[in-house]
Amino acid sequence: MEPNKQNDWVARSLRSVWHPCTQMQHHAAQNNAMPLIPVSHGRGAWLYDHEGRRYLDAISSWWVNLFGHANPRINAALKDQLDKLEHAMLAGFTHEPVIQLSEQLSALTDHQLGHTFYASDGASAVEIALKMSFHAWRNSGRADKQEFVCLQGSYHGETIGALAVTDVALFKDAYGPLLRASQTVLSPDARNAQEGETAQDVARRAAADVARLFAERGDKIAAIIIEPLVQCATGMAMHDPLYLTLVRELCDRHQVHLILDEIAVGCGRTGSFFACQQAGIWPDFLCLSKGISGGYLPLSLVMTREDIYQAFYSTDVTRGFLHSHSYTGNPLACRAALATLQIFQDDDVLATNRVRAAKMTQALAPLARHDKVRHFRQRGMIWAFDAIDAAPDFSRRFFTTALEHELLVRPIGSTVYLMPPYILDDGEIATLAAGTLAVFNQVMAG
Ligand SMILES: *Cc1c(COP(=O)(O)O)cnc(C)c1O
DSSP: OOHHHHHHHHHHHHHHOOOTTOOGGGGSTTTOSSOOOOEEEEEBTEEEETTSOEEEETTHHHHTOSSOBTOHHHHHHHHHHHTTOSOOOSSSOOOHHHHHHHHHHHHHTTTSSOEEEEESSHHHHHHHHHHHHHHHHHHTTOTTOOEEEEETTOOOOSSHHHHHTOOOHHHHGGGGGGSOOOEEEOOOOGGGOOTTOOHHHHHHHHHHHHHHHHHHHGGGEEEEEEOOSEEOTTTOEEOOTHHHHHHHHHHHHHTOEEEEEOTTTTTTTTSSSSGGGGGTOOOSEEEEOGGGGTTSSOOEEEEEOHHHHHHHOSSOGGGSOOOOOTTTTOHHHHHHHHHHHHHHHHTTHHHHHHHHHHHHHHHTHHHHTOTTEEEEEEETTEEEEEETTOOTTHHHHHHHHHHHTTEEOOOBTTEEEEOOOTTOOHHHHHHHHHHHHHHHHHHHTO
16 A cells, blocks of 8 residues: 555664664665564554565464454543543552552452552562562561562563562573572472472462572571463463462471562453462562553552551651652553453453353464474463474564464474453454464474
C-alpha cells in the first residue's frame, strides 16, 4: 500500500529512538540482521504494519497483553475515564479507580494482602518490595536484617536494586560494580532433574538449599524473592508448586519475608489468578504489573499483609514508608486494570483458558514429540520447549523467519516459547501451532 511510508518510519526511528534490549547496529539497513517493524495498528491478537502485513502477537507484546489489542471493553472504560480524571497525585488525594482496584485485589487474595502500594513499572514494584521488607524489619527492631536472596536464573527487572536480585548474566554482568551483593540459591527448575528424579524431588532439593542458607544466616536476611511457578526471562523454567510451599514454611521458621514477583506470572497466566494459589500459600509481598492493566498502560503494585502495614503505622514520619512516583496510582491505568478484572469475571476467563490451553497443547503435539525438541512444557497459558543442537544465532533466525510466517515469536536462547493473549480462537490456535512447527523446521534445517 504505502511502502515508502514504511521505510520512512524505520529510518526516522533509527535516527532518534533508542530501542530497548537491542544492539542498535543490528537494525542498520546494510546488515539487515534484525528488521525493525513499524506498527500501524493492532486488533485482537494481531499487529499490523504500514504495508498491510500482519503478525500474530504470540508473546502478548512482552507478556503484557491479556485480551487483545484495541479491546472494545477496555477502550470504552478508558474513554469514559478520560473525560472524568486523567491524573491526580496520590499523596493527600484519592480517587474511585484506585480505591476500587485496591478493594478488588484485596478480595482476590481473600483479604490476606489487604494493602496495595502503587508504581508504574515492574522494576519499581520490586524496588518497593525490597525497601518495604528492609524497613519493616528495621521498624520492628531488626535493623540487622538487610540481605536479599534470589534464585539462579532469576529476573526481577533492570533498575539497580532490581538488577541486584536478578541472575541473568547478560543483563547483570555489565553493571556488576554498581550492584549490592545478594545471595543466590538453587533454581527448582524441573529440567534439573537427575536420573530418576521427579519435579517434586528437584523442588525438595532446591528448598534444602534455602534451608541451608537460612540456617546459616537467616538472622541477616530480610527477604527471599521468587518468580512463582515459572522463571520466565531465563527461558520459561518451570517448577513444582511444592517448592513454594516448602519455602513459605522456611520463611516462617526463620523469620524471612517471602516476596513473590508475579509481574509476569500473575493475572491468570499460569492457570490461577495468582500463581501462588497453586501452592496454597500467600507471600508477605506480592508484585504485579504487566498484564494487570491489560497491556494498556504502565501500572505496577505491591500488595502486603496487615502486620507489615502495621509496622509502619505511627505518628513518626520516618517510620512511614518513604517512597513515591509521580504517576503513582494513575486513574487511567487503574481504570484499565478494573476493566481487565471485569473481563476476568464476565467471561469466566480462568475456566475458558483451561479449554483453550488444552486445545493449544494438543495442536502443539507434533512439536512435543519432535526429535529436535526436548523439555516440552506447559503451565496455564505458557508453552515452551528447548531446541536440541541449536545454532548460536537460533533465536534471531527464529524471530525473523517467524515474521515471514506472520508470527511474532522471540525465543530466549534456544528456548522457544508461546505466551499468547487469552483470546485466541480455534483458527488462531491452529495457525499459531502450525506456523511454529513450520518455522522450527525451517530454522533447524539451516
Ligand atoms: C518484566 C518483569 C519485571 C520488570 O518489569 P518492567 O516493567 O519491565 O520493569 C520484573 N519481574 C519479572 C518477573 C518480569 O517478568
